Amino acid sequence: MTRALVTGATGMLGSHLVDRLLAPGLTVRAYVRPVSDISRLKGRSVEIVFGDADTEEAIRRAVAGADLVFHTAGYLSPDAPFDTEGRSPLYRTVNVDFTASLLAASLEAGVRRFIYTSSNSVYDIEADVPTGEDAPLRPVSAYGRSKLEAEELVRAYQARGLNGTIIRPGVIYGPRDRYFLPAMLRLARLPLLPLIDGGTRLLDMIYVEDVVTLMWEASQAEVAVGKVYNAGPEEPTSLRALMDAYRKVTGRGPRIVSVPSGMVKRAAPFLRRLIGPLFPGAAGVLSPVGLKLLTCDLHLDMSRARAELGYRPRFSLEQGLAETLNRLKGGKA
Numbered sequence: 001m002t003r004a005l006v007t008g009a010t011g012m013l014g015s016h017l018v019d020r021l022l023a024p025g026l027t028v029r030a031y032v033r034p035v036s037d038i039s040r041l042k043g044r045s046v047e048i049v050f051g052d053a054d055t056e057e058a059i060r061r062a063v064a065g066a067d068l069v070f071h072t073a074g075y076l077s078p079d080a081p082f083d084t085e086g087r088s089p090l091y092r093t094v095n096v097d098f099t100a101s102l103l104a105a106s107l108e109a110g111v112r113r114f115i116y117t118s119s120n121s122v123y124d125i126e127a128d129v130p131t132g133e134d135a136p137l138r139p140v141s142a143y144g145r146s147k148l149e150a151e152e153l154v155r156a157y158q159a160r161g162l163n164g165t166i167i168r169p170g171v172i173y174g175p176r177d178r179y180f181l182p183a184m185l186r187l188a189r190l191p192l193l194p195l196i197d198g199g200t201r202l203l204d205m206i207y208v209e210d211v212v213t214l215m216w217e218a219s220q221a222e223v224a225v226g227k228v229y230n231a232g233p234e235e236p237t238s239l240r241a242l243m244d245a246y247r248k249v250t251g252r253g254p255r256i257v258s259v260p261s262g263m264v265k266r267a268a269p270f271l272r273r274l275i276g277p278l279f280p281g282a283a284g285v286l287s288p289v290g291l292k293l294l295t296c297d298l299h300l301d302m303s304r305a306r307a308e309l310g311y312r313p314r315f316s317l318e319q320g321l322a323e324t325l326n327r328l329k330g331g332k333a
């Protein structure tokens with residue numbers, strides 16, 4: 001029997017991973033916070049270990065006897081991509097220090113494979129598109145910096161003998177998405193939706209089950225040891241494509257009004273002064289870095305995962321959205 005430990009098992013990615021790992025020949029252990037909602041894990045063959053990002057003894061207990069560790073727990077927030085200063089200490093305690101403790105415990109326990117979920121936010125936003133894994137790393141957000149620091153820890157432990165693999169997803173969406181899709185669905189229900197440059201800027205959206213597949217394949221392939229893999233869609237996606245998919249799936253959608261990026265950039269300093277004190281998150285969006293993020297193309301090169309792991313995403317944007325909406329409607333999210 002192979003034992004797999006999943007951190008973040010109550011989150012979007014971790015919960016789908018648990019669903020996938022509950023298969024013959026595998027036993028699944030979940031590391032969850034005492035405050036986590038574990039209702040989806042109850043009554044299933046999942047061993048639960050309670051602990052937090054800084055409870056070393058619980059972390060060691062969670063790792064003991066595990067062959068595979070999938071580290072998906074992380075601190076992110078809706079404004080994380082735009083928060084350059086790092087207003088929360090959780091970027092460090094959850095994203096960096098927790099990863100360090102988990103790596104130390106995994107090395108000590110003789111874990112066979114350690115799969116770390118990083119993010120595309122570690123890349124330089126001015127990197128060439130499509131962005132390959134060897135592109136320059138220069139995160140602009142505190143979130144991205146914390147994910148890069150955690151990656152560096154994974155590489156340091158790799159050098160000490162722990163077989164690590166790093167996965168860098170674009171925007172993950174699907175059932176149990178806490179941030180991105182709920183916000184997008186609110187926008188999709190508006191009659192009129194202003195989008196910068198008509199929402200045509202590239203933004204990689206990847207259905208959660210495709211990320212799970214990639215992580216699983218990486219955990220099984222010898223070639224993936226010590227490697228980094230992007231996790232993105234087959235075809236480039238954009239907010240406009242998402243709204244188009246929403247219209248195809250539901251038969252309705254907002255009328256998109258294109259707002260030229262130049263106009264937004266000119267108005268941003270004024271808007272920032274106006275709303276910044278009330279909504280610090282919005283101020284981040286309107287900051288020079290936020291505007292750069294919203295007006296650049298973000299698209300991952302998937303050729304490494306395709307060539308080495310045989311990766312082919314199963315879900316187009318339309319299929320992923322349809323699946324999510326169906327499951328939300330059926331109460332099976």
Ligand SMILES: NC(=O)c1ccc[n+]([C@@H]2O[C@H](COP(=O)([O-])OP(=O)(O)OC[C@H]3O[C@@H](n4cnc5c(N)ncnc54)[C@H](OP(=O)(O)O)[C@@H]3O)[C@@H](O)[C@H]2O)c1
Nearest residue numbers: 008009010011012013036052053072073074117119171172
């Ligand atoms: N969502 C995306 O678009 C995206 C894109 C790229 C990379 N990623 C990365 O992918 C991973 C999974 O993302 P997600 O969207 O599934 O996030 P999520 O739904 O917010 O889930 C985060 C998980 O981490 C757990 N967690 C948070 N703080 C913790 C702590 N102090 N101790 C133990 N567990 C803690 C949460 O527990 P609770 O249930 O108790 O809150 C939850 O299980 C993260 O590492 C994220 O950085 C996400």
